[in-house]
Amino acid sequence: MGAPPATSRRVDVALAVATVVVVALTVGAGLEAERDPAPAAYAFATGFGALLLVRRRWPLGVLVVTVLGIFVYYALGFPAIGQALPAAAALYSAAERGRTHAALVVGGVLVGVAAYFRITEGLPATYLLSYELLTNVALVVAAVALGVSVRVRRRAREDQERLRLAALAEQEAQAERRMQAQRVRIARDLHDSVGHTVSVIAVHAHVAAEAVGRDDALVTASLERISVATASTLRELRATVRVLRTADDDTGRGTVGLGGIADVADATRAAGVAVDLRLDVPDGAVDAAIGAAAHRIVQEALTNVLRHARAQHVEVRASVADGWLEVAVRDDGVGPGDGARADRGTGQGLRGMGERVGLLGGALTSGAGDDGGFAVHARLPARLAP
Structure with missing residues (x-):
């Protein structure tokens, strides 16, 4: 030139x-x-x-x-x-x-x-x-x-x-790749959220159908739970759409963090499964993307419990130590080697969780628990690498 x-x-x-x-x-x-x-x-x-x-x-x-x-x-x-x-x-x-x-x-x-x-x-x-x-x-x-x-x-x-x-040109290509990766993450978030909500709705709808004419209070409570679950999912969908309509490629926006795990646990309790929840994570101790991933891991694990485990009790633990976030979900239900439930450890949900954790620099394991049931354990860096 x-x-x-x-x-x-x-x-x-x-x-x-x-x-x-x-x-x-x-x-x-x-x-x-x-x-x-x-x-x-x-x-x-x-x-x-x-x-x-x-x-x-x-x-x-x-x-x-x-x-x-x-x-x-x-x-x-x-x-x-x-x-x-x-x-x-x-x-x-x-x-x-x-x-x-x-x-x-x-x-x-x-x-x-x-x-x-x-x-x-x-x-x-x-x-x-x-x-x-x-x-x-x-x-x-x-x-x-x-x-x-x-x-x-x-x-x-x-x-x-x-x-x-x-x-x-390379910066633009990298930005486009990051945007594509963000779209994939959002799609996984939507899959996890909607899948969990549908599971909750299915359980409560079944309970309400069984209680019609016999326990009107239970029917009302189940319908209220369905209403709460759908309202929460719709709010998250609207937040996700707002993210997609903006040019800001912020992995923390439009996703639910560790604070949303309590709501997921409440929905699971309402479906008849006892949830022992313990979150030892101070505010601001993990990046937003890490918190969102932890939320989705717990959500997917509890969804699997409702769908496959026939469990009565679930333990959910999350803590931060030495720069790492440890997340564990253990239930007392059917394990992966028990006949018809043998596919529990090989579904798309667990595969998606493993990919999510791997992208963030962590590791995920799942399988039969030491005392039976099923266990999911994820180890994630508290902070994303610069």
């Missing part, structure tokens, strides 16, 4: 004007010539500058025409202006546009021709080697080196810009 067109045009005009002025001043200061400066000599100065206006399109052509113009200028006997001086800008342009080898070759030819004619004119070799030849060589080398330097810096800027754009 080169300079903007307007800036490039201004640079070309400035370089052309500078060349015209320098060469014209040198023509006017010439002392040794076959005739006095004439308007044609100044016309050559103007021509050398005008050629630079098209240097970007034809850098090598501008260089060749400039050198030929210098030869014609001297052949007409105009005041000496040096061989390399009028060609300096053209040499620079050729090198700056990537024609470094051609610039060096043409510059060498120019210096060699100048030295040859100076020797044939009888110029002392000591003067030629100590002053004029060295001056011409230095001017050619400096012009080419400056052109190469400008080109290298421009390419470095272009490379930096490409790297910047590539970095921005």
Whole structure:
């Protein structure tokens, strides 16, 4: 990516004007010539500058025409202006546009021709080697080196810009991947929440159906529990929708944390299972995403208890020690090896919990408890890695 067109045009005009002025001043200061400066000599100065206006399109052509113009200028006997001086800008342009080898070759030819004619004119070799030849060589080398330097810096800027754009593209891709991961987490949250609520509704609906006409109070209580469960799930669904409608990729928003475990335990108790709940986790001790994961683990474990375990009692424990959150759920119901309930430890719920914990840097185990029943244990970092 080169300079903007307007800036490039201004640079070309400035370089052309500078060349015209320098060469014209040198023509006017010439002392040794076959005739006095004439308007044609100044016309050559103007021509050398005008050629630079098209240097970007034809850098090598501008260089060749400039050198030929210098030869014609001297052949007409105009005041000496040096061989390399009028060609300096053209040499620079050729090198700056990537024609470094051609610039060096043409510059060498120019210096060699100048030295040859100076020797044939009888110029002392000591003067030629100590002053004029060295001056011409230095001017050619400096012009080419400056052109190469400008080109290298421009390419470095272009490379930096490409790297910047590539970095921005990678950041956007990472943001999109994070968003996709967030959508997956939200989908799992919705699955866990709705699944638990449906289980609670099913249990209470069954209880209400059995109690119709026999225990109106139990029917009313079951219907109230169904109403509370559905209302809670609907609130969470609305919160999730709000998260999806915002651009903020905050893993803690729209999810229920450790504080929501008590409600899950109450719903399980209402379904007829005793829940012994103990949460030894101070406020702010774990990140929101960790708390949300712990909530979903307990919710899924209790849902499995209602669906499969035929348990009478469940223990739920959560504590923080040495930077780790320990979550354990144990029941006294049917274990994973008991006949028809053998699939209890291989369902999508447990697989989802294991994936969730693994993504957060923790580990999850599940299986038959030491005293029978079923146990789920998760170990999560209290804080997410930066």
